[in-house]
Amino acid sequence: MKSFENERCKIFIGDQNNQDFILQVTNEIAHPLEIFIDDGSHKPSHQLNTFSCLFPRMSEHGRYVVEDTGGCVGDFNLHTVNSLKTFINNIYYYHST
Numbered sequence: 354m355k356s357f358e359n360e361r362c363k364i365f366i367g368d369q370n371n372q373d374f375i376l377q378v379t380n381e382i383a384h385p386l387e388i389f390i391d392d393g394s395h396k397p398s399h400q401l402n403t404f405s406c407l408f409p410r411m412s413e414h415g416r417y418v419v420e421d422t423g424g425c426v427g428d429f430n431l432h433t434v435n436s437l438k439t440f441i442n443n444i445y446y447y448h449s450t
Contacts, residue, residue: 369393375406385412391419395426397433404437 358364363381367374369391389407391400400419408417422433 369399369403386410386415388416395421397428400433
């Protein structure tokens with residue numbers, strides 16, 4: 354995987370549940386992220402922890418992708434999906450009169 358790394362593409366490989374690793378990643382990123390693909394742990398708590406750390410580092414038009422959320426990985430209550438849905442609903446909140 355690291356062979357795809359170049360001056361515009363940085364690849365980090367580490368433990369998504371390790372807060373020190375996530376902080377190291379955020380400290381090494383000098384510019385807003387254009388794309389982030391979370392293909393790590395499929396545990397909802399890991400996915401949401403990573404999202405909370407890295408989403409604020411996204412560019413205005415960046416893309417954040419989380420692979421394997423929901424029932425396909427045993428999260429039958431859809432914790433990750435519902436948490437992200439709540440987040441998105443708060444961003445796109447529209448008060449109708």
